[in-house]
Structure formats: C-alpha cells, structure tokens
Amino acid sequence: MPRPGQLGGKALLLAALVATACAPRNDAANGVLVVEESQQASSFIRNFNPLLEVGDVRWPTLHAMYEPLLIYNPLGGKYVPWLAEHHEWADGGHVLRFQVRAGVRWSDGTPFGAADVVFTFELLRKFPALDTRAIWQYLDAVTSPDPTTVEFKLKRVYSPALFYVSQLPIVPAHVWKDVADPVTFTNESPVATGPFTEVISFEPQAYQVGPNPYYWQGKPAIKAVRCMALPANDQSIISLLRNDLDWAGSFVPAVERIYVGEDPEHHHYWSPPIDGTVLLYPNNTRKPLDDVRVRKAISMAIDRDLMVKVAMYGYTRPADATALSDAYNNYRYQPAVDAGTWVLHDVAGAERLLDEAGLRRGAGGLRRMPDGAPLHFDIGVPVGWSDWIRATQVIVRSLRGIGVDARVQAIDFDAWFDSLQQGTYDMALGWTEVNPSPYGLYRHLMSTETLHPVGEAAAENWHRFGLPAADKLLAQVELATSFEQEKPLIDQLQMLFVENAPAIPLFPGPLWGEYSSRDFVGFPDADNPYAPLSPHWHPQSLLVLTKVKPR
Amino acid sequence: MSYLLRRIGFYAVAAWASITLAFIIPRMMPGDPATAMLVRFKGKLKPEAIDALREAFGFTKAPLLEQYWQYLTHVVRGDLGVSVNYFPETVSGVIGGALGWTMVLAGVSVVISFLIGSLLGVLAAWRRGSWLDTTVSPVLIFLGAYPYFWLATVALFVFGFTLDWFPLRHAYADNLPPGILRFLGSAITHAVMPATTLVIATIGGWMLGMRNTMINVLGEDYVTLAHAKGLPSRRVMFRYAARNALLPNVTGFGMALGFVLSGSLLTEIVFSYPGTGYLLVAAVRSRDYALIQGLFLTITVAVLAANLLVDMIYVWLDPRARRSS
Numbered sequence: 001m002p003r004p005g006q007l008g009g010k011a012l013l014l015a016a017l018v019a020t021a022c023a024p025r026n027d028a029a030n031g032v033l034v035v036e037e038s039q040q041a042s043s044f045i046r047n048f049n050p051l052l053e054v055g056d057v058r059w060p061t062l063h064a065m066y067e068p069l070l071i072y073n074p075l076g077g078k079y080v081p082w083l084a085e086h087h088e089w090a091d092g093g094h095v096l097r098f099q100v101r102a103g104v105r106w107s108d109g110t111p112f113g114a115a116d117v118v119f120t121f122e123l124l125r126k127f128p129a130l131d132t133r134a135i136w137q138y139l140d141a142v143t144s145p146d147p148t149t150v151e152f153k154l155k156r157v158y159s160p161a162l163f164y165v166s167q168l169p170i171v172p173a174h175v176w177k178d179v180a181d182p183v184t185f186t187n188e189s190p191v192a193t194g195p196f197t198e199v200i201s202f203e204p205q206a207y208q209v210g211p212n213p214y215y216w217q218g219k220p221a222i223k224a225v226r227c228m229a230l231p232a233n234d235q236s237i238i239s240l241l242r243n244d245l246d247w248a249g250s251f252v253p254a255v256e257r258i259y260v261g262e263d264p265e266h267h268h269y270w271s272p273p274i275d276g277t278v279l280l281y282p283n284n285t286r287k288p289l290d291d292v293r294v295r296k297a298i299s300m301a302i303d304r305d306l307m308v309k310v311a312m313y314g315y316t317r318p319a320d321a322t323a324l325s326d327a328y329n330n331y332r333y334q335p336a337v338d339a340g341t342w343v344l345h346d347v348a349g350a351e352r353l354l355d356e357a358g359l360r361r362g363a364g365g366l367r368r369m370p371d372g373a374p375l376h377f378d379i380g381v382p383v384g385w386s387d388w389i390r391a392t393q394v395i396v397r398s399l400r401g402i403g404v405d406a407r408v409q410a411i412d413f414d415a416w417f418d419s420l421q422q423g424t425y426d427m428a429l430g431w432t433e434v435n436p437s438p439y440g441l442y443r444h445l446m447s448t449e450t451l452h453p454v455g456e457a458a459a460e461n462w463h464r465f466g467l468p469a470a471d472k473l474l475a476q477v478e479l480a481t482s483f484e485q486e487k488p489l490i491d492q493l494q495m496l497f498v499e500n501a502p503a504i505p506l507f508p509g510p511l512w513g514e515y516s517s518r519d520f521v522g523f524p525d526a527d528n529p530y531a532p533l534s535p536h537w538h539p540q541s542l543l544v545l546t547k548v549k550p551r
Numbered sequence: 552m553s554y555l556l557r558r559i560g561f562y563a564v565a566a567w568a569s570i571t572l573a574f575i576i577p578r579m580m581p582g583d584p585a586t587a588m589l590v591r592f593k594g595k596l597k598p599e600a601i602d603a604l605r606e607a608f609g610f611t612k613a614p615l616l617e618q619y620w621q622y623l624t625h626v627v628r629g630d631l632g633v634s635v636n637y638f639p640e641t642v643s644g645v646i647g648g649a650l651g652w653t654m655v656l657a658g659v660s661v662v663i664s665f666l667i668g669s670l671l672g673v674l675a676a677w678r679r680g681s682w683l684d685t686t687v688s689p690v691l692i693f694l695g696a697y698p699y700f701w702l703a704t705v706a707l708f709v710f711g712f713t714l715d716w717f718p719l720r721h722a723y724a725d726n727l728p729p730g731i732l733r734f735l736g737s738a739i740t741h742a743v744m745p746a747t748t749l750v751i752a753t754i755g756g757w758m759l760g761m762r763n764t765m766i767n768v769l770g771e772d773y774v775t776l777a778h779a780k781g782l783p784s785r786r787v788m789f790r791y792a793a794r795n796a797l798l799p800n801v802t803g804f805g806m807a808l809g810f811v812l813s814g815s816l817l818t819e820i821v822f823s824y825p826g827t828g829y830l831l832v833a834a835v836r837s838r839d840y841a842l843i844q845g846l847f848l849t850i851t852v853a854v855l856a857a858n859l860l861v862d863m864i865y866v867w868l869d870p871r872a873r874r875s876s
Contacts, residue, residue: 041833043648043825045640054604055638128603183607184639204648204825206725228721231820231829234704235720238712242719414838 031223031550032208033520035059036239036248038536042231043204048190050169051123051130051182059227060209062538064545065192066169069098069117069150071539072436074274074327075529079162079436080543083112083170083193084150089481093157096165098150105214106172107190107197114144119173121152121165129183133164157479159486163436167539195220195545205229221549222520240267240514247523247544248514249534251387254313259514266518270525270533273316274327275509276432276441278388280379280395281463283425284502285454288359288369292501296342297353298427299504301398303345308507311391315510319343321501322494323441325508327434331487336494342501350402359404367403378409380428382416388429391506420462423454430462431509437486439477442493445502446470465502511537522548554872558862562855569855573847574622577840578615608635609841626848632841636833642845646827650812650849652722653826656742657811657818660749665804668754672761672800673793676769677784688762691755703748703821710744717744720823745822749815753807757800764796771795794868801868805861809854812846 037044037059047057050066069084079087084098104112121142124131138161140153152165175191176182190197197212206228211220228244230236237252239245241262252259252269260267282289282298289295304318319325321340324332358370367375377399381392392408399406406427411419419425432441443450448466452458473493480486513533515523524531524544531543609632613621625632631642671691675684694702711719718724723737768774769792777787816828827846834842866872 042819042823042829045637045645047639052638054600056636056640128600129607130600131603132600134600184633186639201725203725205721205723205823228725229823229825230720231823234821235823238707238719242712244719413836 030519032226033222033224033548034226034228034239034244034246035063035535036230036236036245036250037227038063040231040233041229043229044202044207044227045186046188046202046207047186048199049182049185049187050171050192051120052185053132054129058207059535060194060196060225061187061190062169063535063541064196064209064225065190065194066171067192067194067542068167068169068539069100070166071543072163072167073531073540073543074434074436075272075524075531077327077330077436079166082539082542083117084166087162087166089159089162090151093159093479093481094154096152096154096162098152098166100148100150101216102148104193104216106174107192107212107214108172108175109214110172110174110191112170112172112193113147114150115147116173117150117170118142118144119176120168120170123171123176123182124168127181127183135161135164135168139165157481159478159481160435160437160439162481169539194542196222196225200224217546220546222545223550225545240516243516243518246516246518246520247535247548249512249536250514251512252514255514263516263518266516267514268517268523268525269512269514271315271510271512272526272529272532273325273508273510274434274532275325275511276434277319277323277325277508278391278506279323279430279432280427280504280506281420281425281430282427282504283423284463284465285423286426288357288375289427291357292499293353293357294359295501295504297350297357297402298399298404299342299501300344300346300350300353301402301404302395302504302506303398304343304506305345307391307394310394311387312507312510316507319505319507321498321505323432323445323497323503323505324438324494325432325434327508328438328441330483331438331490331494333491333494336491336498339495340498343505347402354402354404361403365403366405375405377404377406377426379406380409380411380416380419380425382413383410384413392429421457421459423452423456423458423462423464428462429506437477438490438493439474439486442470442490442497443474445497446493446500447474463503465500467496467500467502470496517551519551520548521551554866555862558859562859566851566855569851570623570626570848571619573844573851574619576847577838577843580835580838608638609633622844631845631848634834634842634845635839636837636842642841645830645842646845646849649825649827649830652824653812653815653819653828656722656745656824656826657749657815658808659742660746660815661753661804661807661811663746664750664753665757665800665807667750668757669761669793669797669800671754672758672763673765673788673796675758675762676765676796677788677792679766684762688755688758691751691758693755694751695753695755697752699748699752700817700821702752703745703818706744706748707821717741722825745815745818745824749818757803760800760803761796764799765792768792768796798865798869801861801864805858806854808860809857810850812850812853 039056044058045056047055048061048065049055049057050061067083069082070079070087071082073080083101083104085101086099088097090097100114100117106112125136138155138158140155142150142152144150154161172191179185189199195212195215196209198210200208200210206226208224208226210224213219230239233250236245236248236250240248240259255269259269282295284290308314308316308318320337321343322332322336354367359367359375362368369375379392379395381388389408389410396406396408420428420430432444444460446465446467448468448471450458450461451464451466470493473489477486477489480489511532511534524533532540535541634640634642634645637645675688678684707719710716718741722741723734727733727737774787774792777791812827815826816832818824819826819829831846834846
C-alpha cells in the first residue's frame, strides 16, 4: 500500500511541469466542499458501513457521517466530548462510564440514546470480524443503567480501553437491528448522527453528500461534501492547483513553490510533525546489533539535520531519543531527552563506541567483527518511497564515514514488510503508530509480550527487543486511569528507551494537509491549530468539518 | 469448418490451462493476503479480528488441491469470490463496473490504430519515397518510441491543464443533467485524450509492419501479372497486395485486442479512467487473490476470444486456411 505522497518520483516530474502553469478554476458549485478521498481509486463502490474499516468504505462514512463518543485530538492531546458529554472511570478502573449527549438525533429524526451505544458494542461481540481492535478481549459487559448513561465493565483494569472504546463510530439500533450480516452490509443509504449524512448523488467516479437536517450542532453551513476518484498522487496535485480540490492530505513536493506560490492568498498547507516517528530498526537478534553500544554508535553517526533537509525538504525536525513525535508533547520527559545524547551527530563518539565494542577497522578502513569476519548491513526500505530512500542514503553515507559498510536495499513493499514481521533483515526503516498515550509505542518498542522469535510474523516489535522492566511499567500504565498517574510511568519508560536504544529514532513524520481558502474558511493551521489538517484522520476530521464555513 | 472446430478444441484446452495458471500464479507471489491486510492497517488489527476476517474474506487454509477444486466449481458457476480491496463487493461486480470502459476506450483505440496504421502502411508502400513514406512514418515511429507514461502526462498537461481543451480526468462528467445524448457527448470528450495518446503510441508499429510486408508482396509475380493484365491500380493495391500483406498484421491485431484489458493501465492511471488496468495494478499491490484471479480469467477469455476472431478472419482472408483441413 503506497502511503499518499510516497510515489515521489512521478509526482516530482509532474509537479515540475505544473509549476509553470496556471489556470485556476473551480468546477464545484458554490458551497460544495471538494475533499480528497482516503482511497486512491479509479472508481468507487457505494459502501457506507462505518464498522467495516477493513472494507472499502467511502470517505464520509468515518470522517463525516458516523460519530464516536469522544474525539481524541492529537493537538493538545485531549479528548473532545462528542456524542458523550462526559466520561469517567469508576469502581477502581473496572468501569468506564459515559454520559451521552441529550438532544442528538439520527438523520431520520429518531432520537439517539445510550441504547444505540450498547447495541453497537453488542454487534461487535456478535461479529468478531468487526471488532478489529479486539475490544471484547478486555470488555466484560456494556449496559445502560438509564437512557443517558453507558457503562463499560472491564474484565481487568485496562486504561488504553478508553481510546478504543471512545473512538468507535456508533450506529443506529433501530436501523441496524434488521441487518442480517453487518460484515457484508454496504449501507447504501446511511442513517447517522454526523454533519453530512444524505447521499445526494453517487457515481462510480464521484459522489456528493449533503448535510444532516437534524445535526445536533445545527445544520452545517457547507451545502455538500464532494469526493472524486483520483488514482494517483499526481492527480491530487493537479486538482489542487486547479482548485478542483478544496481540502487534501497529499504530499506535495516543494509545496511552497508549487502549491502556495501559485496563489499565496488562498493556497495553504500545514504539516506539523505529529504523525508517528520514523525509526531505523536494527535487528536485535543479529550480531553486532544486539550490542547497545553499536546501536548508539550507528545513531551518533547519522547527521539528522542533513537527513531532514535532504530527505524531508525540511518539513520536520530531527527526532530526540525518546522517539516521541509532537503528538506526545505533553508526555515528553526533558531529563530523558537530555540523557539521549546518542541522537546527536557525533562521529568521534561513534568511532570510540565501536572501538570499545571490538569492531576495529581492518584493511581498507572498514570495520570488522571481533572475530575478523566482515561487517555489512543491508538497510531495507520500500521501493518508490522516495523520501525514505533518500533518508537511507544519508544513513549509508554516515555509516561509511565511521567505517561501517552498509547498502540501501530498496525492495517491494510487501517483501519489505514481510522481512520486518519475520525478523529477517539487518536494519530497516519503519514507522510507528500514534495513539493518545505513548503506551502503545513503548509496548511496540520494548515489551516482551510483543516479542516473537525470528521466522514468526510479529505485528509489532519488528526489531525484536524485550525488557522485563518495561513489561512491569507497561502493566502499571494499564492500571493508570488518569494522566497524572500515567505520566511518571511514561517518564520511566522514556528513560528505559533512552538507556537501551532498542531502535533508532530518525524524525517525527509530518502530517500533511493542504487547503484552499477561495471558497471556504475556518481550516486549522499553525495559527489556529485546533485539529490536524489532514482529511485522512478520522474521527478528527469531524472537528474540521464542523468549523469550516463557506466564505 | 473442421479447421474452426479444431481451433475451438484447442481454445478449450488453453482456457483450462490459463484458469489453472490464474489459480497458481498469485499463490506463488511472496507474502500472503492476510499479511497484506495487516499491512493496510499498519498493524492496528488484532489477531482475533484477523481470524474472523480471514473467514469473511474467504481465505482458507485448506489443502491446495481442495482450494483448486472449489475454485474450478466456482468459476464454472461464475462466482469469482469477494474482493479484499473492495470488500464486501464481489469480484464480478468490481470487474463488471470497469470492463465496459476499458473495452470501449482501449478497444476502439486499438481498432482505430490498426485500421489507420495499416492503411497508411499500404499507401506508404504503394508510393514509396513519397512524403508519407519518408516523413509521416518516421515521425509516428518516433512518437511510439516515447515512454507512454511521459507521452500521456505531457498530453494531460498541455491539452488538459494548460489549454483546458479536454477534461483532466474520469470517463464522463458526473454532474450532468440526465439525457443519453449529453452522457454520450461527455463520454466522448473524456475519451478523446486517452484514446488519442493510445493511438499515437501504437499506430507507428502497425504502419511500419504493414509497409514492410506490403513491399515484399509488391515484388511478387502475381502482382506484376495483375499490373500486366491491366487491372486498375486501386484493385491491385487492395484486393491483391494488401489482402496478402495484412495476414501478419492481423495476427498482431488479435494479440493487441486480447491485451486491451490489461494493456491500458498507464492510460487509466494518468487520465483517472475507471478501467480494469488500474484494478489489476491495485489488486497485485495488495495481494487481492480473488480479484487477480478474476482479472486474469477475464483477460484470458478476452485473448482467446480475440484469437478465435482472428482465426475466423484468417479463414475469410486466406483461402489456404479453408482448404488445409
């Protein structure tokens, strides 16, 4: 799966051609917001099933139609009350209680209530294929003691439950109770609580959804939201330049010149580094990468300033040693950042550490293993991901500088991902996830529970590193139901990560977003950072859709 | 007649072989579809859900032979399974939506390209050394030698983006008022650029092939005899020379027609055209076995059907084929 924005080569060629042209035009009728679909496609299937995230669902389903109890906002790291006005932990963390909002109606006029929430979770229990986050693994029962309260009883205290439970889109019981198989249900005429619920037109190459007449925040000012089929990044860029797209989340090379320069008054972009941090994963089961000194030396050899400039066009910053992106700013522990000197460019220090580890320079200035065997690393990266490939080239050059022989290994995406999961690689570039708490990140990076032997597919912990001390802290985080309880534990996890350097943070990923203010105002940006700008994050896009207005 | 019967028998065996290959080849690719699914969700899916989804998507861990048998019986019934990419849409539904557009766009382009190219080839050979032969032919070959992607992108940029003569994307305007004529008009305007680039990229080959065989044929005794007997030159050119020279090109035409369904993927990507070529790329990328199989099968049937058509044209063009039984 290509990330939007990764097919850089072609995009660059096209963008270079396009940069010389101009002819702004807007096809869409007034008041119609044209949004980039989340799927790159040449035609669309009419499917608005919000529980079928693994299926091919249309963009509005999760971004504009169905709403969750709360919306987690990575900018500021807070939960925004949505269908629930209030939430609390009770019974020592065994019960998670939500007060649902009064006065919310489904788009057919039926009142929304706690029973709908209970129904939705029961649906997940009955159909495990819909429970993609395995919520029922720790959930014991969902009940509604009164029409505005929902109680989630947990099998054990597990604080990450709040995120997964609160982000689930809620479906109407009165409609879905008659659906025979919700796994293959395509929900062609959706009934939902969100701002845009009415399918005005649906053609295989474009469709339009109109406002929900009963929306609880008042009828939206935008007349309709329109999406069209764009099979590749080039088409997104061309559409942005022609003002055929009002809101997109694609990587645009040299965005200042190509997009903003075209119409500085109306064309805007914002790419805060709040996506997951990109890491260089060393395979901890392979010598000499099992030696913390070697891992730190490799990290110290890398010139991250150069990498950010060359590989990322300066759209992000060098990572610090905690591996936390800007989405976790409220968790960042300064002593851990200060202790992580091994992310600073220090060639002499790197050489010293490698000498200490017994990897001495041999003939030709290249370092060898302590037993004299040649030392060589292949660094895996998916072919076509031009920014990552350039980053890897910087790493390779840096490593050569300290006498370590390395090579860029650009391979097919599936082969690359397979080697990560199976643990059959030397080193590889890879992403990390963004959740409300760094719990998931450090579980992926240091837990023995996510650790699988080489040859067995591991969904997480690709570098294969586990630390019992981390397990203990992670277990305590699961019990912590407030930020104040959680923070000191996350601090310790950060210290643990910085000490052991199980993987090498490179830079936090920028979250891309572009918008045109010709016809609409109210998009988030650096001056008004109320939500991420990307239309590809759900349910966060609801925050944007309820703020944006026609000019 | 028995010539055609033998050909049909041959095609039946070929169809079985390709149906089997469509089953085997995707399974020889590295990685498995469940992993591919994991990839799409960046590891967000939990193992419990994956097991349940495997079932919903129809992945089985049954022995290959059993899967093969099930596949064969389903194919016979016309049930190609469920697409992972477009879940819960069926493979037949996905292909059905795209097939028409590709067949019309690429099919018409191939036919136009073949007809015009062959005609130009005949004329170029007939008037050797004329401007048609010395200028048009090399220019067309030159254009055809360009990487198609580049050619299409430049066309999109110049005629779509800068000059705004043709629409930038899609097969028809989706916000049209109802009316079959309006729809057709819109579909034709949308097809002009992709079809033209397809024709430009391929016409040189037809022309050159036709011209070269034609020159050979023109040296044959029967052409000289026809001239000597005083037949009108148009008749000699078309009925005697071109008819014989056409045979190798017709074989190529059959191949091109068959590969219409798979060959136009770059067109479809550049011009956002909703056809099967793009489907195939996306399906291979995400290990959508069922969709890959379905597309392979469709392409195979198309290639075989086109070849059968060519065989029939052969019988009509070449009396020797009729008598060879």
